[in-house]
Amino acid sequence: MADPGAPTDADIDSDAVAGSDPGADERRVALERRLEALIRENRFTIAVVFPVVGAVTLVASAEGLLPRPLAYNPLLILFGTLVMRSPLVVGLLPRVDRRALAYLGLVTAYTYAIELVGVRTGWPYGAFEYGIQLGPMLFGEIPLALPLFFLPLVLNAFLLTLLILEGWSARPLVRIPTAIAVVVAVDLVLDPAAVAIGFWAYVPPGSYYGVPASNYVGWLLSGTVAVLLVDRAFDRAALLERVRTCEFVLDDLVSFVVLWGAINVLYGNWLAAGVAGLFCLGLFRTERYDRELLLTALPASVGRNRDS
Numbered sequence: 001m002a003d004p005g006a007p008t009d010a011d012i013d014s015d016a017v018a019g020s021d022p023g024a025d026e027r028r029v030a031l032e033r034r035l036e037a038l039i040r041e042n043r044f045t046i047a048v049v050f051p052v053v054g055a056v057t058l059v060a061s062a063e064g065l066l067p068r069p070l071a072y073n074p075l076l077i078l079f080g081t082l083v084m085r086s087p088l089v090v091g092l093l094p095r096v097d098r099r100a101l102a103y104l105g106l107v108t109a110y111t112y113a114i115e116l117v118g119v120r121t122g123w124p125y126g127a128f129e130y131g132i133q134l135g136p137m138l139f140g141e142i143p144l145a146l147p148l149f150f151l152p153l154v155l156n157a158f159l160l161t162l163l164i165l166e167g168w169s170a171r172p173l174v175r176i177p178t179a180i181a182v183v184v185a186v187d188l189v190l191d192p193a194a195v196a197i198g199f200w201a202y203v204p205p206g207s208y209y210g211v212p213a214s215n216y217v218g219w220l221l222s223g224t225v226a227v228l229l230v231d232r233a234f235d236r237a238a239l240l241e242r243v244r245t246c247e248f249v250l251d252d253l254v255s256f257v258v259l260w261g262a263i264n265v266l267y268g269n270w271l272a273a274g275v276a277g278l279f280c281l282g283l284f285r286t287e288r289y290d291r292e293l294l295l296t297a298l299p300a301s302v303g304r305n306r307d308s
Contacts, residue, residue: 039090047248047251061198078145084259087250095235095242102233103232110225126212150222150226153190158179159239164282176227179223189257189264189272192210197263
């Protein structure tokens with residue numbers, strides 16, 4: 001049962017935009033509600049169909065089965081990523097105020113800086129190079145859309161941590177190390193699959209499906225900095241309440257598991273696929289992903305066929 005003294009969505013929405021023009025506040029809330037309705041109407045397409053199509057096209061690109069205009073097409077990659085990120089963005093939007101924007105901006109700046117250092121020096125991830133262009137390249141070396149790929153992974157890890165820990169999430173010494181561990185676990189799934197399909201490569205290749213141990217030391221560093229900044233960006237209690245009440249906010253993590261888990265399975269990266277399976281268990285533990293919810297998220301025509 002919800003705490004009677006806990007702030008409601010409307011209360012927190014108002015707090016998030018306090019001090020601004022009332023008319024602008026109303027327009028923002030109305031926009032947020034329209035976006036939420038759009039996500040709810042298309043949950044299955046966003047969280048399942050897009051990553052399945054993405055996995056098929058990326059593997060086909062890696063295996064030379066797609067013609068050049070479609071293989072590793074950066075516009076398709078960016079478009080698909082934006083669509084899969086949309087539940088997370090829309091879900092968090094009511095909690096994004098000036099403070100959140102400032103700290104997320106710091107995470108973005110740090111993401112660019114550490115990746116640029118990594119490409120040029122090999123520290124802290126190990127020597128690696130991009131095999132394809134993931135959209136426009138900043139300084140010709142790192143993807144301009146890099147924060148679109150990295151920051152949501154940290155946010156997903158942080159939100160999943162809050163939901164699983166529940167009351168324990170109030171303790172920073174529990175919450176922060178757990179979130180950092182989840183961020184590193186995310187890369188245990190991501191990097192082997194990305195190497196398999198040629199997104200990037202390590203020189204020399206490492207022992208974990210081509211990924212060296214140094215990469216995870218780097219992710220431990222990057223994850224620690226990013227989690228600390230995300231932890232400062234939001235009011236924990238208000239964020240936890242939002243995550244509890246917004247049923248689709250973790251759908252981006254579902255997309256991640258489907259996309260990269262499937263690629264790991266197809267390439268026989270069984271340990272990485274097993275870690276993706278652990279994320280599935282974590283999502284099930286949140287008690288928001290079950291058979292009945294899956295059926296309600298299916299397109300209306302499928303739901304009608306099921307009922308008939």
